Amino acid sequence: AQKVTQAQTEISVVEKEDVTLDCVYETRDTTYYLFWYKQPPSGELVFLIRRNSFDEQNEISGRYSWNFQKSTSSFNFTITASQVVDSAVYFCALSGTPSGGSYIPTFGRGTSLIVHP
Amino acid sequence: GAGVSQSPSNKVTEKGKDVELRCDPISGHTALYWYRQSLGQGLEFLIYFQGNSAPDKSGLPSDRFSAERTGGSVSTLTIQRTQQEDSAVYLCASSETSGYTGELFFGEGSRLTVL
Numbered sequence: 001a002q003k004v005t006q007a008q009t010e011i012s013v014v015e016k017e018d019v020t021l022d023c024v025y026e027t028r029d030t031t032y033y034l035f036w037y038k039q040p041p042s043g044e045l046v047f048l049i050r051r052n053s054f055d056e057q058n059e060i061s062g063r064y065s066w067n068f069q070k071s072t073s074s075f076n077f078t079i080t081a082s083q084v085v086d087s088a089v090y091f092c093a094l095s096g097t098p099s100g101g102s103y104i105p106t107f108g109r110g111t112s113l114i115v116h117p
Numbered sequence: 118g119a120g121v122s123q124s125p126s127n128k129v130t131e132k133g134k135d136v137e138l139r140c141d142p143i144s145g146h147t148a149l150y151w152y153r154q155s156l157g158q159g160l161e162f163l164i165y166f167q168g169n170s171a172p173d174k175s176g177l178p179s180d181r182f183s184a185e186r187t188g189g190s191v192s193t194l195t196i197q198r199t200q201q202e203d204s205a206v207y208l209c210a211s212s213e214t215s216g217y218t219g220e221l222f223f224g225e226g227s228r229l230t231v232l
Contacts, residue, residue, distance in 0.1 A: 006159075035220070044223045045208070045221075045223040050218075052218075091160065095217040096217065104217070110159055
């Protein structure tokens with residue numbers, strides 16, 4: 001069985017602050033994939049990033065960065081200099097492989113980020 | 118549009134009635150998922166279709182729930198004898214391949230309210 005925990009239910013920040021969204025996962029698979037999705041208010045989930053279990057390199061895309069650490073089973077997401085448009089619910093997800101039996105993406109409960117002007 | 122289309126966007130029904138929710142995936146996407154999103158509960162997997170393979174129904178919460186996918190394209194999720202606990206947003210997603218390696222493309226969801 002696989003599990004994704006996003007312990008932060010809601011985070012409130014003021015514009016230009018940096019914010020980190022935590023994601024901790026559990027899986028028995030040796031090969032797996034981690035994802036982050038963004039769900040803006042009244043909108044559909046949008047894919048942000050995917051990492052596979054063999055690539056622990058951190059990634060940066062503009063103001064977004066991701067820190068993948070297998071040693072702590074975490075895949076955290078940092079937004080630098082947050083903006084009001086970053087306000088959304090962010091979901092972390094995990095999938096294994098068919099051979100491992102856990103190939104259906106499992107989502108965390110989401111973290112609601114509110115950025116105040 | 119070219120995205121995943123779901124209908125209706127909102128559905129209010131009375132307890133005990135049947136409802137059908139429709140999903141039109143992105144053309145050419147072989148994988149299709151239904152998830153349910155309840156307040157504060159994240160996304161709960163319901164059912165998965167992949168090409169012509171038998172669907173993975175392991176997430177369906179009861180036998181009142183069923184889904185089909187015709188011609189490898191449009192999918193319909195049916196809930197019979199609706200209960201108040203069925204109230205949620207039902208999300209459909211499609212993927213170009215099997216989905217476990219690649220991104221899922223989500224529709225805007227069908228919000229179901231059971232009175």
